[in-house]
Amino acid sequence: MDKKEILVLGAGVSGLSCGILLLRQGYKVTIWAKDLSPNTTSDKAAAHWYPYLSEPKDKVTRWAKFTLEYLKNNFIADPKSGCMIRKTTEIFTHQAADPWWKEATHNFRRLPSKDLPEGYTDGYQFDGILSDTSIYMNYLVEMLQDLGGNIVQKTISNIDQALNKFDIIVNCTGLASRELFNDNLLYPVRAQVIKIKPNGFDEVIVDDEGPNGLCYIIPRINDIVLGGTHQKNDWNLEVDPKDTEDILRKAGNINPQFKNVEIISEVVGLRPVRDEIRVEIEKFGDKTVVHNYGHGGSGFTLSWGCAQEVVTLVNSL
8 A cells, every 4th residue: 555645844854854764664755844944943053962951851862862873874974964973072060960861872981180171070971973954954855855755845824734735744843833733832942153163173062050051162064163042932033242252252261262263153043942842643633743843952863763753653543
């Protein structure tokens, strides 16, 4: 029996990952999206593997581990993917416990004090994977299209517009699910980042809880991303000069290499945060929506794990 055509809503990393895995399962896939790459929220992301603002812990750990393995096995060897292994270091000014997602990591190790920036007393490191969105997003678009998927730029204001044409819909609309599905558990956490010219620094470093938190330094292929902000329920998409000043100050405090930098661009995105990521089936009469949204700051970190869960749910129908 021929497998049905499925509509995926959203062309960010979640929508593209779901579309690719569904196509590989033999489904026909069409994507409708308000924004296409390079104008999606995903394109603005720093996109290094690191579970952030995502619950529940057990599912996030499982999805994150699946994604890390999938990226390592399928993309690292292809330079056209924009994916690379990056040492990732988180630093603290106090004795810190291991992260709750430790079991999902590769080569996790605690760091001696001599390997920490000045003023920091504890830290750990693991081998993470960075997906340079300036390359990776288009790589996924081309992969989906090569598999026979179709992408249409289309905005809908009511889910009935999709249900009238498709029996099965995969919802990867992120924050738009707040209005589209009346989900008031979903809210934005504003993220502003700066892209600067490379300066030779080649590992990811994060201070989430310390005196320079939130700060992250993420070297990509053609730039370095400096962040960031964590502004709950802030819908402002305009660049704030004060945030830029704070980001540069904190990065310079962690490493003197960032005291004098050349800014390429400044970008603002809104993380779609929810008390729990929603990956589940919702019925609309004889039609079905499979939800996949609310990933917080972990969209890339969980992308393939959540997409595989979506495939399992679709196959169960």
